[in-house]
Amino acid sequence: MVFVLSNSQPAFQSGLRSSELQSLHKRRRYELLASYRGTSFAETQNLCLSASKPDKSRQIQPFEEPSVLFKTAASVDTSGGLTSISSKNSSVLQANRQDQRYKTLARYRGISLVEKRQTSSVQLQDTPRIQLLGKRKRLSDVDHENSDFPSAAKRLRLSEGTPQQKRPTMIRLKGRRKGTDSGPKSVSEPPKTASTIKSEQPRTPVIWIIGSSYIRRGEEAAQRQFGTNFGLRAKVQWFGKGGMRWGGVLPRFYSEAPTHGPPDILVVHAGGNDLGLVSPVELASQIQKDLSHLHKDFPEMRIAFSAINERQSWRYGRPGRINSNRKQVNSLLRRAVRSFGGLVIEHPELRFFNNTLFLPDRVHFSKRGNSLFLGSIHSVLEKILAQRCNT
Template sequence: MPKVKKGQTEGTKGPKNKRKRTEKTRDMGTSSAQAESLSEEVPQMMAPVSLHGDAAPGAPGGLDAASIPDMCQISAIACLAHQDMALLKGLDKQDLNHSPPPDQLSNSQGLRCSVWIVGSSIVRNAGIAALSRPGGQGLGLQTKGIDIWWQGYGGLRFVDLACKLRWLAQFENPPNLIVIHCGANDIGQVKTQKLLDRVRWDLRLLASIFPNTKLVWSFLLPRVAWRYSKNVRVMEQTRNRVNRAAAKEILGCGGRLLRHTQFLGKPKQLYSRDGVHLSGLGNDIYLNNLQSK
């Protein structure tokens, strides 16, 4: 066997060792890059998620459910109207199927959520009552990244709602959520079928005007007395029909529902003397419902 010179042996082994060291260095560089990538991903995964739509139940800023008098709850449950219960049962399944869970309204980028609460004197009075509560008109949700803009107008009718929202959009950017509590003032002034058609049409229109905004329908409250008719039973039937039509449209466009079941049965302590507006306790309950939603 021919002898291999020492220089040739060292020359042959040199490149091999160099290739091994190069591959090892490359592997170490890859592992280092992966480690750096992982270190960047971990803080993002562990970053706190800020609320973007729904406030957590029990948030500060109002009365808790436990503070409502027991007699009020008993009265409300004992006097539940048959039509109201039928309406709620009919919508429960749809609400669960179409309403997004609260975490879908949150964002992980720390952006603030803008909420408009628009409606008639019920909204106006609730906004005024919120001034004297802990958390103020923000309902204590400012720390959750939620900013509320109260827009309550006494006597506002649903037929004027779309124009009002278009007007408001001239002064503020489109919000993340619009809570609508409007329509009771139309009952008795506008023919029922015409009102139902208008509710369906205008809610679809609003969904197209505010494509990136989630609409929330706040159920019209029962009334002890109605201004435009003494036939309370017929007026309540119309109110239920309006709520049913609005709820169907809202769910169809990916919106949400805000119910106020404490007012079923019309507990007297929740209403003012006129039987239309809410008492101090009624306003507190209404605000609690908004806060927990």
């Protein structure tokens, strides 16, 4: 026979007598006790029947939690009804409690369950219990001094009779707060090794040169004229691309920065391919905005803008009109870069009417033109490095 209880109907309408309901509740109770203790249903029923009659004033409902059933079983054990329970069941209960305690302590101490089981029994017994109510607390946040359960390390020190060591005084190496002692404090310095001596030496400056085809062609010419690293006591890296407009400078910089790291000195030669496509005021404003953005992101980086050089031929307009726009852009940037401590590299010797400075395409430099172009950049970089050494 199967009985179905509905929450929407009273007990007298379901056709069940009170004795049948009580037997159903009792059976449900035996099932929960059996599942919680890990014993069979028949064994649990025999143990409960052999025990003394429990207090009927309190009935265990089917929806109660296993913790409530565990407390009920404990009350029956103290009454003497289940004193005949086997040592096997008692050991199972004790093992379950201990395993649950291991899991809780391991989770809040940040170690694995196997490591926690391998700890000493003294440390486990001396660890205070924590009630996980509200916000979760760490064991390190428990006040062992005011607690009735002192920590294991403290109890071991008290048992051995060794005095407690004071915590070492923290020393601020950079600055000192107001109100602190100004007396001499001894700091033990580790012995210097070869690696520490090497790290104390000044770091080699890093220089990036980003630009259009003038930079791409100038890298090979600089190798022949000045040697490696532009003949400077620094690490020079060239990032040139033919036809680069100003809009490609920042993407190239931020694409190389995660790999190589930001440089100490940045030289940019670009913007000439934009003349004729945008107005000189708009181009100068965009260059100033992007260079200021770089200075804001990397304030320790020195920025040098290489002025737009003259050409014999321009792609997007007549040479006279484009040359006038070029002068206007360079003039605006001379004043703009001073706002963030930058500078402009001038190329006064590169004049468009000197045919010996240009190739037959009337745009790129010849060997002599590259020598003058790179010489201007080299002399400015030498001055910047000298200022860094003096400071």
